[in-house]
Amino acid sequence: MASNSMVLFLLFISFSVLSVTSFEFQVGDTNGWVVPPSNDSKIYNDWASENRFQVGDTIHFKYKKDSVMEVTESDYKKCNSTHPNFFSNTGDTLFKLDRSGPFYFISGASGHCSRGQKMILKVMSDEDSQSGGGSRSSGSAAVAVMLCGGVVAPLAFSYMF
Ligand SMILES: *[C@@H]1O[C@H](CO)[C@@H](O)[C@H](O)[C@H]1NC(C)=O
Numbered sequence: 106m107a108s109n110s111m112v113l114f115l116l117f118i119s120f121s122v123l124s125v126t127s128f129e130f131q132v133g134d135t136n137g138w139v140v141p142p143s144n145d146s147k148i149y150n151d152w153a154s155e156n157r158f159q160v161g162d163t164i165h166f167k168y169k170k171d172s173v174m175e176v177t178e179s180d181y182k183k184c185n186s187t188h189p190n191f192f193s194n195t196g197d198t199l200f201k202l203d204r205s206g207p208f209y210f211i212s213g214a215s216g217h218c219s220r221g222q223k224m225i226l227k228v229m230s231d232e233d234s235q236s237g238g239g240s241r242s243s244g245s246a247a248v249a250v251m252l253c254g255g256v257v258a259p260l261a262f263s264y265m266f
Pocket residue numbers: 142144145
């Protein structure tokens with residue numbers, strides 16, 4: 106039927122778009138980049154492990170009176186903020202994940218890193234993403250829904266999961 110082939114065509118287009126699109130992730134979702142509550146100090150590593158990052162994706166830090174640093178693994182472990190690879194304190198920082206492998210982020214504000222405002226994020230290599238099957242986390246499902254509209258969304262979900 107015409108409408109069915111139209112749906113399939115739209116799905117095909119959406120997935121073609123998805124395979125080349127880079128994503129922007131909101132660090133910490135609605136919490137933004139803050140000192141975590143003391144009973145839940147792993148929020149950023151939990152957040153990072155729930156998402157699948159690929160080279161070319163961007164992460165977005167939103168914060169007030171704070172800063173973001175990208176540091177080495179040993180500086181991450183020690184919360185050493187004296188010589189970051191990257192520093193921003195604009196309150197609204199976009200960081201592009203330009204290679205695969207781990208990235209280490211800490212807050213540069215005094216005491217914040219040791220209270221848990223830090224994050225390890227792993228960017229998949231091309232091999233990881235090819236062997237990892239098609240599904241690209243909740244982020245791509247959300248995009249698929251936006252691209253396809255309400256009617257196609259259930260199909261998109263059943264296709265992906
Ligand atoms: C942390 O404490 C707050 C307030 O006491 C509580 O609402 C929240 O559920 C706790 N979170 C965890 C992960 O225990």
